[in-house]
Amino acid sequence: MSVTRTKPLPATGSAELMAAIATGIRSVYQPIVRLADRRVVAYEALARGPAGSRLERPDLLFAAAREEGLETAVDWECWRAALRGGLQSTMGSDRALFVNVEPSSATSWVPEIGDPLLEDALDRFPLVVEVTERALPNHTTDLIPLAEDLRRRGARIALDDVGTDPRSLALMPFLRPDVIKLDLGLLHNSPSREIAEVVHAVNAEAERTGALILAEGIETEEHLRRALALGASYGQGWLFGRPEALPAHHEPTDAIFPLRHDATTVLPPESTPFEIVAAKRPLRRADKRLLVELSRSIERQTVAQSSSTVVMSTFQERRYFTAETAQRYSELAADAALVAAVGVGMDAEPAPGVRGLHIEADESLRGEWNVIVLGPHFGAAFVARDLGDDLPDRDRRFDFALTHDRDLVTEAARAMMRRLAA
Known part of the structure; x- marks a missing residue:
């Protein structure tokens, strides 16, 4: 297993941010469960900066990175930290790992995607790469080649925060996500026509393609009931577990996250x-x-x-x-x-x-x-x-x-x- 750095660090940046990039970025992991029986089927890796520092919060870490023009470098280190944590655990093929990519990093991912960490992870467990719905309308032509390349290599694609931007609903057929993650606002806000439109669009896409629907932000039993009513079969949130280190030991399970196994690429062969x-x-x-x-x-x-x-x-x-x-x-x-x-x-x-x-x-x-x-x-x-x-x-x-x-x-x-x- 290779967990060594394969890309040089950027040459410029504040001492605080450079220290975080060099040694301080880590991942915590939130469980994803099958709602029918609450059994853990996957984990989402969530980035954290150096413990106890100002940059421990991911929003402040990425804000500093954007301000200094180092967002891609930070995103890469978050990605590596997520995969290293998964590879150093006892996770196997019966649980999936979700990792995030920032839209601004999309154009640099495709030429750099040969990182051995990715290959090692794909050999060990199902890997699902998340892109946020907020990015899709403005970064469509960057994210689609990334998704196509990742899917060819064996990864799967999740569309995150669905429900925050109605424009993205028409773009789902181009990204063709394997997992559609409902934004927590759909669970926490009062029912409305806008929420109904999102639910109809998501369920139609899932019915057409076999995509899985996963609800985020499930904190109470009422949120769980709402998630099930919206069509979700999987979920995550404080009701099932807070982000923390991966368990020291994973018991084998038959509650496998049922990702599609077809080899269909995001875009068809060249035709007019x-x-x-x-x-x-x-x-x-x-x-x-x-x-x-x-x-x-x-x-x-x-x-x-x-x-x-x-x-x-x-x-x-x-x-x-x-x-x-x-x-x-x-x-x-x-x-x-x-x-x-x-x-x-x-x-x-x-x-x-x-x-x-x-x-x-x-x-x-x-x-x-x-x-x-x-x-x-x-x-x-x-x-x-x-x-x-x-x-x-x-x-x-x-x-x-x-x-x-x-x-x-x-x-x-x-x-x-x-x-x-x-």
Whole structure:
């Protein structure tokens, strides 16, 4: 077993923070239980700074790290401390270990992921990497490659704090979490329409994908009853145990955390939205005059879907993303979880709040005109391919297809997200 440091420490930082990074970061572990019988099936590693110091509290530790530009270095040491503690315990394959990653560290994780601690941990016990829901809308294209790489290596993904940001509900199909962790506010606050919307979205995702639902912040028997009513089968909180050192000995158990064992990656192999939909839906043919109205009808359906919506469109070339289109998409972006526009020569932000992506002129996607809208309970896609007519713009003909099959729309949307996350 290797528990040695494999990455050099940063060269700058306050003496207090550097000392914490060098020797003082440690982990405590909170039990995760199966709610039906309260048997421990996993532990979540929670970071702590040097005992008795100002930085012992994790919020102060990470605040200092952000202020000094060392958040990634601190996150790495927290991650290593969590894995070292698990590897030095008697934990085995019958209990999972949950570890957290800060969104700001996501881009540095993928090239550094070969750390032997990770390989040792994956050989010993199921490893679940948590990303917070709060980070998903603003770090989607960083977190998805990280999740895909970790899943290929054998880890599983948990989406933490679900219920704090409604925009993330539409992004769950892209991260495809194995575990959905309900934020403690869903248990502690009075029932509301917002809570009901989260519960419906989470349970729909779990039903579609087999993800496990885990409730956080269970401190009382009433919280436990609420967690069960919201659909959780697993939970953690002071009712079951406070964060502390791992037990010196773990008795073997048959209450194994039932993580998915499929090898499905977060994103599908490279295909275009048109290729995906056309393989399962009949194609029709029309000129651009009709198709403009069909595509705008799909866009308008976004307005009725609240903020939990993703809109991704391709325009062939930047010149087709007109000033009128830019205005429409900027208005959509004000409320949606993600709005993206793709085309040859597309700017990084072609309209306020819109994420742009330039593609090369020889890419197959360049010949497509697509509008994809995806929400927690809704999906619609218009996909079209230019026939290459040498005609005035409005007379150009396209083969096209429409679908409201949410699974098919999700597949097409994930193909688009692959390009955004590349």
